[in-house]
Amino acid sequence: MSDWSMLTLVGQDRPxxxxxxxxxxYLAGCTLGEASMLRxxxxxxxxxxxxxxxxxxxxxxxxxxxxTELGLRVHLDPLEGGLHRHLIPNFQVRVSGADRPxxxxxxxxVLAEQGFNILELESDVAGDESRPVYIMNIQGYCERALEDLxxxxxxxxxxxxxxxxxxxxxxxx
Amino acid sequence: MAIRDILTLPDExxxxxxxxxxxxxxxxxxxxxxxxxxxxxxxxxVGIAAPQVGRHQRIVxxxxxxxxKTASHGHLVLVNPEIFHWEGFxxxxxxxxxxxxYTGNVIRATRLRLKAQDPTGAPREYEMEGFEARAVQHxxxxxxGLLFVDxxxxxxxxLYRRKVYRKSGSSD
Numbered sequence: 599m600s601d602w603s604m605l606t607l608v609g610q611d612r613p614x615x616x617x618x619x620x621x622x623x624y625l626a627g628c629t630l631g632e633a634s635m636l637r638x639x640x641x642x643x644x645x646x647x648x649x650x651x652x653x654x655x656x657x658x659x660x661x662x663x664x665x666t667e668l669g670l671r672v673h674l675d676p677l678e679g680g681l682h683r684h685l686i687p688n689f690q691v692r693v694s695g696a697d698r699p700x701x702x703x704x705x706x707x708v709l710a711e712q713g714f715n716i717l718e719l720e721s722d723v724a725g726d727e728s729r730p731v732y733i734m735n736i737q738g739y740c741e742r743a744l745e746d747l748x749x750x751x752x753x754x755x756x757x758x759x760x761x762x763x764x765x766x767x768x769x770x771x
Numbered sequence: 772m773a774i775r776d777i778l779t780l781p782d783e784x785x786x787x788x789x790x791x792x793x794x795x796x797x798x799x800x801x802x803x804x805x806x807x808x809x810x811x812x813x814x815x816x817v818g819i820a821a822p823q824v825g826r827h828q829r830i831v832x833x834x835x836x837x838x839x840k841t842a843s844h845g846h847l848v849l850v851n852p853e854i855f856h857w858e859g860f861x862x863x864x865x866x867x868x869x870x871x872x873y874t875g876n877v878i879r880a881t882r883l884r885l886k887a888q889d890p891t892g893a894p895r896e897y898e899m900e901g902f903e904a905r906a907v908q909h910x911x912x913x914x915x916g917l918l919f920v921d922x923x924x925x926x927x928x929x930l931y932r933r934k935v936y937r938k939s940g941s942s943d
Contacts, residue, residue, distance in 0.1 A: 682872050768874050769902065771818040771833075771865045771909035771919075 601649045602631060602677040603657070609670035611642040619644075620662050626660035627651045631681050642670070647677065681688035687717050687737035689747065690766045695759040697723055705734070705761060708750050714740040737766065772804050774812045775824035780870050784915040789827040791851050796890035798896075799830075803890050807832055813868050818895050818906045820913030831910035835903045844905050849895075851888035852911055863905055865919045869942055875923035879905045 607619060611677045616635065623630065631647030650657055658674055693705050706716065721734035740747065744765055751761045778785050792799065802821070810819035810832055817838070821830040834846040859881035866874040882900040885907065889895055899907065909919060 684872060684874075686874065759909075766864065768864045768866050769905055769909060770814055770816045770868065771906050 600677055600680045602647050602680055603649070604675045604677045605644075605646045605648050605657075606673040606675075607644050607646070607665070607670045608673075609642050609668060611640055612668070613638050615642050615668055615670070616644070618668060619661070619670075622661055622664045623648060623650075623657075626657060626743070628657065647681075677769075685715065685717055685739050685770055687766060688737055689714070689738055689740050689744075690764050691734075691736040691738070691747075691751075692762045692764075693732070693734040693759060695732055697725075697732040698731060699731050701759055702734065704734070704757070704759065705751070706736075708754065709736070709738070709740075709747075712740055712742050712747055712750055714738050714742075714747070772808050774828065775805055775809045777809065777813065777823055777868050778825055779868075780918065780920070782869075784825055784827075785869055785913070785918060787822065787827050788916045789829045790824050792828050792830060792888070795850075795888070795890065798851075800890055802826065803830065803832070806830065807848075807871060808943040810826075810868075811833075816868050818910040819868065820910045822865050822913050822916075829914045831907075831908045831914065833903065833910055835906055840903060842900055844897055844899065847907075848890050849885070849887040849907070850890060850892075851908075852885055852907070852914075854883050854908070854911065856884035858882040859939075861905075862924065865905075865909055867909070867919055869913075870881045870918060870920055873920070875920065877919050877922045878924055879908045886926075900910075 609615070619631065628648045628650040631649065633641070633644060633646040634749055635641070635644040648657065658672060661672055691709065692704070693701065695701060702721070709716065716736055716738040718737040719734065721732065723730050725731035744763060747763045751763060754761050805825060806819055806821060809824055810816050815837075817835045818831060818833040821828050829851045831849050831852060832847065833849065835841050836843045836845045857880035860878050861881045862876050862878050864874050865877050881904060882898075883904045884896070884898045887895050887897070912918065912922070
């Protein structure tokens with residue numbers, strides 16, 4: 599177990615949540631690590647690595663007033679990991695198709711069979727309510743060749759899911 | 772030859788603009804050799820700029836020839852480089868010897884033309900594209916006291932998409 603905890607906050611989005619929450623964390627003696635805030639379906643969501651001098655319970659009570667005032671649900675878990683554990687993606691997978699249940703499972707099962715480690719995944723539903731289109735963008739790391747991934751994903755095309763794999767890389771200069 | 776120490780963020784010296792090189796002498800040649808040795812000593816960097824080792828002169832090395840299927844002019848030592856033509860733009864993920872353990876997405880021109888001098892002072896002109904053009908823009912930024920973190924757009928949006936040449940001949 600590390601000194602870090604993973605703080606999850608979810609609630610109705612509005613301006614100023616990050617400022618209020620991080621001020622409360624600062625005043626409670628916390629250090630912040632990696633964070634990812636997203637607005638999903640009009641809701642505010644954030645995952646935040648926090649490290650503090652006090653145990654989880656103390657942190658929760660320190661956050662309680664601001665969480666109550668802003669209507670945020672708070673979840674705090676001890677974290678195994680720490681900073682500087684980044685993996686660099688070498689593949690990008692783009693998926694799109696008429697929305698139906700099961701697309702994500704169909705695609706990611708194939709990737710998992712290839713030993714593909716998903717590092718980032720975003721998805722959205724485009725189109726309109728009568729003709730929704732599911733769009734997903736995955737970045738990850740896989741030791742298999744591009745051709746292997748393409749071959750494994752090809753059968754999905756017959757089920758009306760467009761899948762495109764491309765190598766990506768990072769310039770170090 | 773010697774490996775020099777690489778300055779890393781938040782060292783203020785990385786923000787100092789570099790001066791043009793005026794003397795093309797043996798000392799310069801020796802420095803360029805050191806700079807190359809330093810580039811090769813770290814994680815696989817395709818370029819390095821003199822200010823990254825604390826020398827504020829307009830000298831960069833770029834070499835993307837080790838990357839498969841990439842248009843390249845090979846090993847380039849660019850002294851007093853100057854880009855005079857830009858075309859197109861593309862997002863790509865970058866990292867830097869001076870910013871360990873961080874990568875981010877940056878928009879760069881896809882094609883460019885530049886003038887430079889070689890280490891003997893002879894004038895050169897290059898036309899380049901893609902990954903090599905990106906590397907040159909990244910290194911030239913160092914000469915103006917800029918790091919890629921000053922240009923990061925988003926860590927989440929599109930990554931650099933490499934051109935894939937398929938066996939059938941059609942390109943992606």
